[in-house]
Amino acid sequence: MAVVFIPAQLRELTGGARRVNVPGRTLREVIDKLDAKHPGLKERLLDDEGEALNPYIEIAVGDAIATLGLLTPVPKDGEVHILPNVSGG
Numbered sequence: 001m002a003v004v005f006i007p008a009q010l011r012e013l014t015g016g017a018r019r020v021n022v023p024g025r026t027l028r029e030v031i032d033k034l035d036a037k038h039p040g041l042k043e044r045l046l047d048d049e050g051e052a053l054n055p056y057i058e059i060a061v062g063d064a065i066a067t068l069g070l071l072t073p074v075p076k077d078g079e080v081h082i083l084p085n086v087s088g089g
Contacts, residue, residue, distance in 0.1 A: 001021045001022060001023050001076075001077070002021070002022055002023070002024060002030050002074050002075075002076075002077070002078045002079065002080050003019050003020075003021055003077075003078075003079050003080070004019065004020045004021075004022060004030065004034055004079075004080045004081075004082065005018065005019055005079065005080065005081045005082065006018055006019065006020060006082060007082050007083070007084050009084055010041065010044060010082065013038050013039075013040045013041050013044070014038045014041070015038075017038075020034060020037060020038065022034050022037065024074055025073065025074060026070065026071055026072065026073060026074060027059060027061065027066055027068075027069070027070050027071070027072040027074060027080070028070035028071070029074070030074050030080055031045055031046070031070070045057060045059075045082065046070075051070075052069055052070065053066070053069055053070065056084065056085050057082060057083060057084050057085060058083040058085060059072075059080060059081065059082055059083065060080070060081040060083060061073070061074055061075075061078055061079070061080055061081075062075070062078055062079055
């Protein structure tokens with residue numbers, strides 16, 4: 001199972017959990033399973049159509065940004081890091 005690291009901004013949806021274990025071979029499958037355990041996460045992670053990642057977050061699988069979006073493969077025991085974009089001036 002993949003370990004999904006949850007940023008502080010989303011922990012209210014996971015009951016405060018910093019990490020959640022979910023199965024999935026692609027990022028889409030992992031997000032679907034994550035949302036099944038913790039409803040509301042998918043809505044925050046995907047765009048309005050639910051077909052692509054929200055442009056205000058980045059997701060890394062292992063040590064690489066998920067450049068293939070929802071099609072990004074997730075290793076059996078991989079790590080998925082949700083990284084909210086930081087802006088400022």
